[in-house]
Amino acid sequence: MSTDYQGAREALGIRLREIRLSAPGGRLTGTQLAQKHGWDKSKVSRLENGRQTPTPDDLRMWAEACGQPETYDELLAKLRGFESHIRSWRRQLAAGHRPVQDAHNAAQANSTVLRAWESSWIVGILQTPDYARAVLTRSADLHKSPRDTEEAVRARMKRQELLYSGGRRYQIILWEPVLRALICPPAVLAVQLDRLTGIIGLDTVDLGIVPLSAPLKVPPGVGFWIYDDRQVVTETWHAELWLDDADSVATYLRAWKTLKESAVYGSDAHNLIHAARRALPSR
Structure with missing residues (x-):
């Protein structure tokens, strides 16, 4: 704490x-x-x-x-x-996942440069409906929260309109294990990986992948978002942290820039995604 x-x-x-x-x-x-x-x-x-x-x-x-x-x-x-600043999941999810999704939608809509690092799953802005459904269902199981999964999935999908509305730049870095984590059925992950390959080249998104074999100057740590270098959102098992003090934001920004040094883009990122897709079990 x-x-x-x-x-x-x-x-x-x-x-x-x-x-x-x-x-x-x-x-x-x-x-x-x-x-x-x-x-x-x-x-x-x-x-x-x-x-x-x-x-x-x-x-x-x-x-x-x-x-x-x-x-x-x-x-x-x-x-x-x-x-x-610290929003416990117990309280946030008392009314289900939909209000949490709405809060993130508003935060991203009010930002122009959005940086993300994720070491656990595909970030919500890039998820397919089935992948989002799997993640949100598991979260509801963990926190024993009300199940409004379909409403939450629709809210998360609505956020993706921001990718195509212009006026924003998403700079997203994923750790390679994210591409292989079976937090959903293999068939769902296959479609999700196909979705990622389609994102590479989109003019509003810079998608980088940090290979598992890449040297790291800092540990992967937990995932986080940085909005316009003024606010950080990250989460733990028990709570979500919304940080806006200058020192915290500067620390996360340094961490993001350091992790970016290990990331690959373009065709190299494509190759990592394709390799993960080929390695999926057949059933």
Whole structure:
């Protein structure tokens, strides 16, 4: 977890403690507050010490129990402030995958130079519907989130209109293992690889592949997007990070440029894609 995020969570915890101790009817103990809502008494301690992220309902109940409901909007604003940087999958996917896709569509529509590195799967902007369906289904399984797969696939496909609308430049680098990862049936991956070969040469996309045999100056790490050198979006198993501080953006930009030094383009990229296609199992 990032230092900035943890610091913000601890600051929110300090504010929660202040509200508890300044309750108009007299300061509440942590045990008394927990009893008001049937919480485990350790929850109050975890929230106040920044060891647990509160939900909006937690904040509302806290403000009401302390006799200060007017502080709810302030607390919620603080929560939204740091959650705008680290967005847990649990919360993001509570309503399914479609809202997440819509957020990415808007972010990409508002950018002109989009750089990407991906070491795990084909990036969404280049996916076929069947490949996207496989990825989103597995994500729903992992996070036990509502299944709105078809709506999410349609939203992801709509994003691809940006490839042809002009005014943007996509600079995408994939690690070669992505071309061979069977996160979908072989027949689906075959069509997906064909789709990639058709992307090479498109005037809005620079598609590079880093061969598995290429020397790397930095480890592959996780995938990420950089929007107009002002914002980075990356993800972990538990959360998606949207970073806009200059130091973080500069670090990811250096990583992207370093990985680009190992990438091949044009016919060399074609050859890697074709080799992966030929290596697919027959069934």
